[in-house]
Amino acid sequence: xxxxxxxxxxxxxxxxxxxxxxxxxxxxxxxxxxxxxxxxxxxxxxxxxxxxxxxxxxxxxxxxxxxxxxxxxxxxxxxxxxxxxxxxxxxxxxxxxxxxxxxxxxxxxxxxxxxxxxxxxxxxxxxxxxxxxxxxxxxxxxxxxxxxxxxxxxxxxxxxxxxxxxxxxxxxxxxxxxxxxxxxxxxxxxxxxxxxxxxxxxxxxxxxxxxxxxxxxxxxxxxxxxxxxxxxxxxxxxxxxxxxxxxxxxxxxxxxxxxxxxxxxxxxxxxxxxxxxxxxxxxxxxxxxxxxxxxxxxxxxxxxxxxxxxxxxxxxxxxxxxxxxxxxxxxxxxxxxxxxxx
Amino acid sequence: xxxxxxxxxxxxxxxxxxxxxxxxxxxxxxxxxxxxxxxxxxxxxxxxxxxxxxxxxxxxxxxxxxxxxxxxxxxxxxxxxxxxxxxxxxxxxxxxxxxxxxxxxxxxxxxxxxxxxxxxxxxxxxxxxxxxxxxxxxxxxxxxxxxxxxxxxxxxxxxxxxxxxxxxxxxxxxxxxxxxxxxxxxxxxxxxxxxxxxxxxxxxxxxxxxxxxxxxxxxxxxxxxxxxxxxxxxxxxxxxxxxxxxxxxxxxxxxxxxxx
Numbered sequence: 001x002x003x004x005x006x007x008x009x010x011x012x013x014x015x016x017x018x019x020x021x022x023x024x025x026x027x028x029x030x031x032x033x034x035x036x037x038x039x040x041x042x043x044x045x046x047x048x049x050x051x052x053x054x055x056x057x058x059x060x061x062x063x064x065x066x067x068x069x070x071x072x073x074x075x076x077x078x079x080x081x082x083x084x085x086x087x088x089x090x091x092x093x094x095x096x097x098x099x100x101x102x103x104x105x106x107x108x109x110x111x112x113x114x115x116x117x118x119x120x121x122x123x124x125x126x127x128x129x130x131x132x133x134x135x136x137x138x139x140x141x142x143x144x145x146x147x148x149x150x151x152x153x154x155x156x157x158x159x160x161x162x163x164x165x166x167x168x169x170x171x172x173x174x175x176x177x178x179x180x181x182x183x184x185x186x187x188x189x190x191x192x193x194x195x196x197x198x199x200x201x202x203x204x205x206x207x208x209x210x211x212x213x214x215x216x217x218x219x220x221x222x223x224x225x226x227x228x229x230x231x232x233x234x235x236x237x238x239x240x241x242x243x244x245x246x247x248x249x250x251x252x253x254x255x256x257x258x259x260x261x262x263x264x265x266x267x268x269x270x271x272x273x274x275x276x277x278x279x280x281x282x283x284x285x286x287x288x289x290x291x292x293x294x295x296x297x298x299x300x301x302x303x304x305x306x307x308x309x310x311x312x313x314x315x316x317x318x319x320x321x322x323x324x325x326x327x328x329x330x331x332x333x334x335x336x337x338x339x340x341x342x
Numbered sequence: 343x344x345x346x347x348x349x350x351x352x353x354x355x356x357x358x359x360x361x362x363x364x365x366x367x368x369x370x371x372x373x374x375x376x377x378x379x380x381x382x383x384x385x386x387x388x389x390x391x392x393x394x395x396x397x398x399x400x401x402x403x404x405x406x407x408x409x410x411x412x413x414x415x416x417x418x419x420x421x422x423x424x425x426x427x428x429x430x431x432x433x434x435x436x437x438x439x440x441x442x443x444x445x446x447x448x449x450x451x452x453x454x455x456x457x458x459x460x461x462x463x464x465x466x467x468x469x470x471x472x473x474x475x476x477x478x479x480x481x482x483x484x485x486x487x488x489x490x491x492x493x494x495x496x497x498x499x500x501x502x503x504x505x506x507x508x509x510x511x512x513x514x515x516x517x518x519x520x521x522x523x524x525x526x527x528x529x530x531x532x533x534x535x536x537x538x539x540x541x542x543x544x545x546x547x548x549x550x551x552x553x554x555x556x557x558x559x560x561x562x563x564x565x566x567x568x569x570x571x572x573x574x575x576x577x578x579x580x581x582x583x584x585x586x587x588x589x590x591x592x593x594x595x596x597x598x599x600x601x602x
Contacts, residue, residue, distance in 0.1 A: 057433050058432075058433070059429055059432055059433060059600075079345065079435055079437065080435075082433065082434060082435040083435045085433070087430075087433040089426065089429050089430055089433070091426060093425050093426030093427045093429065093430055094425075094427065094430070095425065095427055096425070097357070097360065097361075106349065106353050107434065109349040109352075110346055110349050110350075110431075110434040110435075110436055111434055111435065112435065155430075
């Protein structure tokens with residue numbers, strides 16, 4: 001097993017830096033993305049997400065550091081890198097005067113597609129993006145925001161790229177249209193790597209394998225949702241629906257974990273039961289022990305038990321808040337900026 | 343090096359041919375040129391014009407260019423920058439030079455189309471009034487070749503100035519005004535030195551070299567007398583090519599700035 005070769009990552013970024021006049025947009029970020037992975041790029045406005053994506057798509061040059069896409073160095077073979085990438089820019093700019101089909105034909109030609117392969121790919125992306133014939137004959141200027149976004153995504157899929165970069169693909173879309181975008185990514189999962197930048201955390205949580213959280217040009221968190229939950233949320237919240245009295249239940253719980261805190265106590269409609277929410281700082285194992293003890297006790301008539309997993313929003317706020325605090329604590333002096341992670 | 347050139351050229355030509363603004367500009371330009379040519383031919387015998395009558399078309403097209411060229415070039419980069427589609431275009435595997443050359447060739451081809459359309463006026467006269475056409479010298483092939491060459495080389499440099507102006511702003515109107523201003527200035531300087539031998543003031547040294555280059559580029563109108571009788575002045579062709587490439591390289595550099 002140890003001799004097995006690890007597949008080459010699709011994206012490799014090492015100590016990437018970018019400065020716009022007095023603003024340091026990226027302060028030496030490093031990460032990698034594997035084949036078929038869907039990675040969510042999160043961060044507050046001005047965190048450096050779009051700059052990173054623009055560097056990776058060859059639109060902006062980095063000041064220093066190394067960025068490789070499909071093993072090709074961006075600084076050396078920028079043109080070749082673009083052949084492996086499908087890019088949907090923020091706000092998805094499109095020419096208004098052209099029909100969808102004309103535009104896709106033009107983009108396919110630009111990407112080097114010819115003849116039957118060109119026709120085949122256009123047909124395929126129209127189908128993937130749910131752009132039926134009637135829509136494909138319309139002028140782009142007459143399309144709704146959702147359809148325009150789908151045209152942009154169809155364009156990014158045209159040349160069968162190995163990496164697709166989507167910068168805010170669902171911004172301004174209704175839930176149905178956002179679901180179509182997610183469905184499209186699901187369809188291509190495993191074949192193509194995706195980098196998805198979004199402010200809609202529920203969407204990233206739903207479709208990304210891994211998240212990278214940026215703040216002030218630094219990566220402040222990286223990993224799967226479970227890894228981030230473990231890293232940032234040490235305490236575990238759990239809910240118990242029971243007929244037990246509050247004091248008795250609390251006493252039993254505190255016998256196992258004296259620090260366990262009752263957060264909420266709400267009645268459950270007309271059942272006469274109550275929903276108790278506790279917060280345990282000792283982790284999942286202690287919570288399981290508490291449940292076993294309560295069930296063995298038989299006095300509490302527990303009808304429901306649930307561990308509340310912290311969502312991405314909680315993790316995001318915690319990760320970025322930590323970075324913001326550091327920035328404020330250390331001041332804005334040039335020498336007091338936190339060191340980048342490598 | 344010029345990856346994407348043909349695709350961009352086809353797309354830009356298509357954009358020019360579907361744009362109503364181009365047709366309106368071309369129609370008014372050709373109509374005014376036609377009316378001017380008609381009156382010139384009618385009153386030709388009363389004037390002390392020393393060049394062949396065909397050269398009057400060249401004068402009309404060259405001095406009308408500051409009004410025509412902006413319509414052909416102002417959209418090319420300014421509109422793409424305004425809409426943000428330049429970024430989408432640059433995310434495809436195409437080179438900057440391919441983009442610039444593709445856009446320039448499209449507007450230049452449209453200029454050639456208008457030039458050829460304007461040459462239909464003397465052709466119509468030759469067809470309907472062959473005797474008058476012969477007396478005006480319209481039957482001399484060398485005059486046709488010379489005047490057409492003169493227009494083609496100046497059209498190339500004028501449209502490259504328009505492409506450069508379009509690459510520096512994201513406002514079509516500003517791009518149009520800038521093209522008009524630059525071409526008017528260029529023509530004004532050429533008019534100022536019309537009939538003078540600029541490079542004869544110095545006989546040697548760097549000053550002579552400077553004035554020689556200056557004279558070659560800004561004394562272009564002086565050479566019209568050669569071209570109009572069918573003598574192709576190769577240095578003038580080369581100097582206009584230099585001006586063309588200079589502005590196209592400037593436009594390409596300007597596009598490169600977007601990456602910084």
